[in-house]
Amino acid sequence: MKNKTLKRVFAVLLACVMLMSALTGCGNDPSNTTEPETKNNEGTEAPETEGTEDSAESAFDPRSITEGVKLTIAAPEDTLIADYNTNKTTLMIEEALGVDLEFITFPSADYASKLNVMVMGGDELPDIIFKPGSGYTNWVAEDVLVDLTEYYENPDYSANIRAGSERATGDSEYVQKYMTLADGKVYGIPNWQQDPGSEVQQKIWVYEPWLEALNMEVPQTTEDFYNYCKAVAETDLNGNGKNDEIGLVCRSIGNWFDFLMTPYVYAHESLWRIVEDGQVSFAYTTDEWKEGLKYIRSFFADGLMPSETLTQSSDQYKALLFAEECVAGAFPGWCFSGSDAYRRNEYTYIVALEGPSGQKLSQYAPVLPKANSGAVITTDCENPAAAFLVCDYMCSEVISLTSRYGEQGVDWDFWEDAVNSKKLANPEDFGTQLSSDGEPKFVCYDGTGFWYATEPQNVCYRQIGPIIRDQETVISNALLWKTSTDEEAVKLDNESITWNSIMEAQDYLPEEIFDYAPMTIEESEKIADIAATMKTYLNETISAFLSGDKDIDAEWDAYLAELDKIGMNTLLEVYQAAYDRVH
Secondary structure (H helix, E strand, O other): OHHHHOOOOOHHHHHHOOOOOOOOOOOOOOOOOOOOOOOOOOOOOOOOOOOOOOHHHHOOOOHHHHOOOEEEEEEEOOOOEOOHHHOHHHHHHHHHHOOEEEEEEEOHHHHHHHHHHHHHOOOOOOOEEEOOOOOHHHHHHHOOEOOOHHHHOOOOOOHHHHHHHHHHHOOOOHHHHHHOOOOOOOOEEOEEEOOHHHHOOOEEEEEHHHHHHOOOOOOOEHHHHHHHHHHHHOOOOOOOOOOOOEOOOOOOOOHHHHHHHOOOOOOOOOOOEEEEOOEEEEHHHOHHHHHHHHHHHHHHHOOOOOHHHHOOOHHHHHHHHOOOOOOEOEEEEOOOOOOOHHHHOOEEEEOOOEOOOOOOOOOOOOOOOOOOOOEEEEOOOOOHHHHHHHHHHHOOHHHHHHHHHOOEOOOEEEHHHHHHOOOOOOHHHEEOOOOOOOOOOEEEOOHHHHHOOOOOEOOOOOOOOOEEEOHHHHHOEOEEOOOOOHHHHHHHHHHHHHHHHHHHHHHHOOOOOOOOOOOOHHHHHHHHHHHHHHHHHHHHHHHHHHHOOOOOOOOHHHHHHHHHHHOHHHHHHHHHHHHHOOO
């Protein structure tokens, strides 16, 4: 079997489950140019000035802007944050930049609505607002947010953001590019955690014992996968004397549909928009889509998937997937999430299928920098430059790591410091082989214990506000890879399988995708009803094509005509204009 011959090079990620559950509501982070450690007497490391002998004297000092400035910050209440004002992160920022931070908190349940009321009512706003939510873009029209573009374009002011952007993408201006709104300006500071697992979630998982029983290899093509599912449906593989085996177990029109369609035409986002040489179009209007529909239809017509798939609930789906006697030959998803860890260990993955034309692509949804959970600076702020420098400082490596893992030197350390301090009794039991150079970058002593503690802590903001953590930091965490029990070994193998699938999917990413396309308020309003109607029509029609209620060949022209009638060309015009603003 393919899975058994793969190197368990990623087995070290056991700690995702055993040590810290690091990928659940967490993330990891990169390095910075302005560290909150003792880089100089002020606590910050000033950027160098090239070409001068007295660069130390002429280098930019953030404290020349921030010293003595008082700033107010709005933040949502968190029962696990004892007090923002006395929090160690607050004290670190104040010491490094010489500022005085005063937090104003609001109940998290109505945080967004409270801020909206303040904005629309013309109330005086705090200088900085953490976690403004997606509605912050509407505040731009109310003239309550500072245009931060000039600060982003100044390498001195955006030193940490640029460093994080560089680590994450190789492009120091990537963050600015992907946070620029339709008016060409940037109004927010990001809360950005790259996560390779989230970016390539969709796979198909197949049951290895049944592959072996059928003397089959892991399917690589659309034909291979069909043949495997057909053999499963026609064979009493669980030995219960019933014809209850199902080739592919899934529900409604979801990511499984995209997975099976992509070998014909790339399909992976809400309205199946595709991009080729910068031109936006819709996958569902192509001849390849039509052929893909016929392929997927054959799974229903030939009894490889029950017709109830298109309408069954999540509970009905789970009942099949987690049945006491295995009935699922394959299922879609990020990983097997059942309670039976041992059966989960028996499923292996397909990251992409090759189609009739040779196309083989994995579904890719990059995690983009956004201000929704980051911060904005309001026009009531008397010193927006100082406010921006505070937010930029929070995007530094140490602050971003602290935000998730706790206090440096107590809850986590850079790997070299951890080894030198002898806080790890057996450093040889830890390691990472996922990072680019195979070397650990940092180690969290008890990530699970810190993040899931039930008592309030006063160390960090728990990922509220600006942070940048890049993929390299996520995968260079030094994790425990030594197991002492069978249960630990199974968990280790499960994580290894999952992360093997994530990293292999990186080999089949599409060259162009419809990722970021900022629209104006007018454009959003123009297409809102059209997009909603289109989505409903597509879901209904796809279900009818797959169930056989509509004949694909006979009704294809009528289907295309209805797309035009709904307003497909208007949608396309707006999406193209929005996409062109960034790309």
